[in-house]
Amino acid sequence: MIDKLEMFIALANERHFGRAAEVCGVTQPSLSGAIRQLEDQLGVQLVWRGSRFQGLTPEGQRVLEWALRIVADARTLREEMRAARQGLAGNLRIGVIPTALSMIVDLTAGFAARHPNVHLTILSRSSHEILTALDRLELDAGITYLENEPLGRVTRVPLFHESYGLLVAPGHPLAGAARTSWAEVARLPLCLLTPDMQNRRILNHHMNGAGVEARARIESNSVITLAAHVATGDWASVLPSRMAELLTGPRLVAVPIDDPSARHPVGLITPEREPHTPVIAALLDAARRLPDLDGGKAPGGSR
Missing domain, CATH: 1.10.10.10 (Winged helix-like DNA-binding domain superfamily/Winged helix DNA-binding domain)
Incomplete structure (x- = not known):
């Protein structure tokens, strides 16, 4: 059956x-x-x-x-x-929100080295798509926001806090600024992630809190597409600080946004189930042992 x-x-x-x-x-x-x-x-x-x-x-x-x-x-x-017969092996499917794709390697690189017989598939998905796919058994785990919107019955392990930076071309008037504000950002010609992405809803919230409306002239579900448009010098974008730093170079500059500052927790989630499969249990253990990407030790997983 x-x-x-x-x-x-x-x-x-x-x-x-x-x-x-x-x-x-x-x-x-x-x-x-x-x-x-x-x-x-x-x-x-x-x-x-x-x-x-x-x-x-x-x-x-x-x-x-x-x-x-x-x-x-x-x-x-x-x-x-x-696992009892052959050791840890199998397939592990992880859905990751686009803004955390640059961070997933901190978890998966060490996990893959310790468990060479586990095949990893990492897929870019929105926070809603991750929850739906976990319910349907189409994903085994997800990296997503831990607050702002309901997660349901999941096991969660905090990994880091997402802060934000303005991404502009080197010739932009703000390129040399030490920092900028949400109100100033909202006045720029912006290209942002699409509204179905929780990151976009977070950005809208912070700009609205500064008394301005977030209006994007270009929207995409691809961070690379946003960065390519910013590099032309005609647009600006807002990305998580670490991803913005990863993209900086001759054609892109990142400026911290801290007026006011914003930090949102991101972590690993899996369906709440006891016992977990051996592969998922090993992934949760690796996440709990991972040094906190904000600079300390990661707290233990919670539900």
């Missing part, structure tokens, strides 16, 4: 029989047959069918909740037994 539940979860996630079959590595008739067998075993209809997938029935929605729990427990059991 576990295999059928995994196919059912894939169908619920993809909302398309063909794409779900691809994800599961089976033919579409095989997947359709497995779903019908699952319906026969449970004695309820799970899927509204027409010429194409039309959604889950109310019973299907309830079965999905159980399926996610059962499949997660089964995966934990399989991985624990494999």
Whole structure:
């Protein structure tokens, strides 16, 4: 039944029989047959069918909740037994908010060195996409903001606090400034992350707090796209300080924003589950042992 539940979860996630079959590595008739067998075993209809997938029935929605729990427990059991036989191995999928991509290496480099048989996949995702993918078992862990918006039932380990810098070209009037303010930043022609990104909502909040409205002439979900536009000299952007520093060079300058200063905690999250799979447990342990990127020791994980 576990295999059928995994196919059912894939169908619920993809909302398309063909794409779900691809994800599961089976033919579409095989997947359709497995779903019908699952319906026969449970004695309820799970899927509204027409010429194409039309959604889950109310019973299907309830079965999905159980399926996610059962499949997660089964995966934990399989991985624990494999770790007992072969040592730590497997795949680890981590979703990372775009503004933390420059920081993830502090966690993953040491983890990968200690566990060479674990394959890491790091994906850029918005904070909302990370939470959704964790619920659907499409990600194993996430690096995201720990405050501002609800996280739900997750295990969390704080990693660092995000502060902010203005990114401009060397010829910009503020390029030589020691610091700047949110009010001054808001008056510039800005290119910023898209509103679906929590970073953008944070920036809007700070500019509104300074009595000005954040208006971006260019929006993108790519930090590299923002930096490329800033380098032309026509725009400015606001990025986390460390990422801004990483991008500085002959064509870009970072100026601290500290009037007023802003700091927001970012950390590792995983679904709240006991026991965790061996791979996730090792990742949480690595995060708790990581020196705090703000300069001290990272506090222990909390829920």
